[in-house]
Amino acid sequence: MTHTSFTLLGETIKPGSHAQLELTAPASYGNAVMAIPVYVFHGKKPGPCLFVSGAIHGDEINGAEIIRRLLKSSALKSIQGTLIAIPVVNMYGFMYQSRYLPDRRDLNRAFPGNKTGSLTSRLAHLFMNEIVKKCNYGIDLHSGALHRSNLPQIRINLATQHAERLAKAFNVPVILNANFRDGSLRQAANEMNIPILLYEAGEALRFDDIAIRLGVKGILNVMREINMLNHVRHKTAHIQPRIARASSWIRATKSGIMHPYKDLGKAVSRGEVIAVIADPFSREELEIIAPNSGIIIGRNNLPLVNEGEALFHVANFEEVEAVAYQVSEVQYENSDDWMDEF
């Protein structure tokens, strides 16, 4: 089968080769040129084009590490189609350990962007036109915000074509149905009929090794599903990803010092005490009660809380115990303890 070269950012990549390119970010008032590294693997055989992006929020570094490990994977030697990997999209934020750009805007609220807009809007426009539009699929890697960790999870909008199939292929136990946010990459890509999976895992400015391992495996699993790689290896057969159709946050009903009783991935029952908020200056304590049953998919890690702040993100599942069991299995199988046995 004849197969043609791939052109990206003005460079031509021949079948069966790979290249490191640079996307030049819009100029800020500083004199420095901000180059965003872009890796391209163009297979010998034709197939779909997939992009994988990290650190659209500059402080969400798990995604950059997932891509770093993905790029070392020997599986990429035999891909069909084209993989475009961008470890750090928001290079400005990455430099300064910030979620935002220097104009204090959030890149994931600026898509599809505008050529003549703000710095953030221009970067969104550039990324959309130079990368996203060339692809058939995308995987966007995120973490929780500062002091908030997320259980590894895929977020999709069930109304999107292919979303459920790809989400299940990624093969983590928890999938959350989440509506599009205005200005998100997911929404802008959906309007161009490019399905995007959003992988949320870990916490900003921290590495979460289990989340990183699951992320690398998940991307390779999706590449198998869309026939960019041959099937079978790595897939943990016993996982049955389940979809939560809704989720809610449990908030602090008092300001004080929080002592959580439940970890990420654990099941909670309606009426259960999941944390205590203590007054640091008296002996007063207030119990935080779960209003619904579900699985904890996000948690605040900072003990100092103000009334109204989000403490636990709980996803509603029909089979809560089954999901909790799978989460604990996956955590164990991807932990150092398990790895050390081999």
Ligand SMILES: [Zn+2]
């Ligand atoms: Zn994010």
